[in-house]
Amino acid sequence: MAEPSPTRRSLFALPLLAAAGPALAQPRARVVTVLGDSITAGYGLPRAAAFPAQLQAQLAKLGAPARVRAAGVSGDTTAGGLARVDFSVAKDTDVAVVALGANDLLQGQDPKRTRANLDAIIRKLKARRIAVVLTGIEAPVEVGGGYARDFNAVFPALARTHGVAFYPNLLAGVARMPALNQADGIHPNARGAAIIAARLAPTVAKALAARH
DSSP states (O other): OOOOHHHHHHHHHHHHHHHHHHOOOOOOOOEEEEEEEEHHOOOOSSSGSSSHHHHHHHHHTTTOOOEEEEEEOOOHHHHHHHHHHHHHOOOOEEEEEEOOHHHHHTOOOOHHHHHHOOOHHHHHHHHOOOOEEOOOOOOGGGGGGHHHHHHHHHHHHHHHHOEEEEEEEETTTTTGOOOOOTTSSSSSSHHHHHHHHHHHHHHHHHHTTTTT
């Protein structure tokens, strides 16, 4: 029997290619955007050692691969985050980690103002169907008992109100540890950033899983 022509061979192959198409298609990479301040911006660290890159690596280890996007601005307050949330958190974001409040604390801002700003940020993200992980910042007792209590209460209260995932203290295990911070005593070094990422990653992975 004569060999089929090249054209006929191509036609014979079409059903096979069509069947293989879905299997060859790659799923869209999930995106986690971290809306934050200098910690998210990786102050004093190379990009590969900064918190967002470390979080991406930790998520991969947990079997929850995602592209982690840094949307941090050094010195940013919750007011600054609110002003830019619409353009800093792109529409393809699956989960937004809201990691703001440290500069509000350093500036002694009214906790009611911090709460109002974070509330508006969360509402904007939820309206866009973006899942939220809210991270808290704990005020040290030296700040003043009443102020520290009111400030620290902002974050869990918002998480309960909006039903969003909550990580109580972004700097847990790192704050006030000289070996884990840069010379300023405030910003984590590479080891500190790795600890922050490793501790936060399970909460973010759970939020990603809930998106399925």
